[in-house]
Amino acid sequence: MAEDLQITTSANKEEQYQSLIPQIEALLYGEPDLVANLANIAAALKEQFKWFWVGFYLVKQNELVLGPFQGPVACTRIAKGRGVCGSAWQQAETLIVPDVDKFPGHIACSSLSRSEIVLPLFHNNEVVGVLDVDSSELNEFDEIDAKYLTQIVNLINFND
Numbered sequence: 471m472a473e474d475l476q477i478t479t480s481a482n483k484e485e486q487y488q489s490l491i492p493q494i495e496a497l498l499y500g501e502p503d504l505v506a507n508l509a510n511i512a513a514a515l516k517e518q519f520k521w522f523w524v525g526f527y528l529v530k531q532n533e534l535v536l537g538p539f540q541g542p543v544a545c546t547r548i549a550k551g552r553g554v555c556g557s558a559w560q561q562a563e564t565l566i567v568p569d570v571d572k573f574p575g576h577i578a579c580s581s582l583s584r585s586e587i588v589l590p591l592f593h594n595n596e597v598v599g600v601l602d603v604d605s606s607e608l609n610e611f612d613e614i615d616a617k618y619l620t621q622i623v624n625l626i627n628f629n630d
Contacts (some may be wrong), residue, residue, distance in 0.1 A: 475517055483510055487618035490518050491513055502629055503589050504619035505578050508540035511622060515603065516540035522606040526591070528599040529554055534559060537599065545579040553577035555600050558588035564616050568609040580604070593628040 471564040478489040497510045508526045514592040525539020525549060534548040534555055545553075545619045553576055559566045567586045572578045591599040601623050605611065 474512055477518055484602060484614055484618070486518055487621075489613070490514060491618065491621060491625075495625060498625055498627070499525065502591065502627070504626070504628060505538055505625060511601075511626070512538050512540045515622075521603055521610070523580070523602070523604040525602055526599055527602060528562070528591075529559070529597065539602075541604070542580055542582075545577055548592050551603065554588045555602050558590050558600050559597050562590050562592075564589045566611050566612075566613075570604075581608050584608045585610045587615055587619065590621050591623050591626060591628075598628060 471492055475493055478486045479622060481489065484528050485619065486531070496509060497514065498507050499506055506508065512524045515521065517519065523539065523541030526537035527534035528537045532550065533606065534550075536544055536546045548556045548557050554567055554570070554573055555577075565588050567573045567576075570583055570586050583606065585605045586606050587603050589601045590597040591601065601619060603611070603619070
């Protein structure tokens with residue numbers, strides 16, 4: 471696929487996801503490298519939605535370690551159960567945080583982050599990482615984001 475995305479700006483959020491997902495599938499098609507695929511997913515999401523930060527953390531030696539991302543510099547390592555990312559990992563479930571200042575133990579990698587959604591990445595029924603998305607706006611994320619971001623993370627091939 472060409473490296474250019476067709477960004478949909480006049481559609482509602484659901485239509486934007488529906489336009490973006492086939493393009494992400496095309497970016498991933500035939501590419502076995504995990505880092506390359508995570509990088510392209512982060513870039514595609516950032517380009518489409520203009521969120522403050524989009525990236526991945528991968529489980530390494532019992533902590534989350536920063537992976538491919540788009541946005542300002544970020545926390546490098548996160549312990550299991552710490553912050554939104556560590557909590558999503560520990561609970562093995564998607565967390566939507568409308569106001570990060572009200573999340574107990576939130577890790578403020580940037581004071582500009584106001585809301586967040588974190589989705590666990592599963593491989594062989596085990597959490598192997600998370601997709602972390604931050605917005606500079608309050609209440610940015612909802613069940614529509616959870617639904618379509620889940621579809622996107624399910625496209626990731628972890629190659630045994």
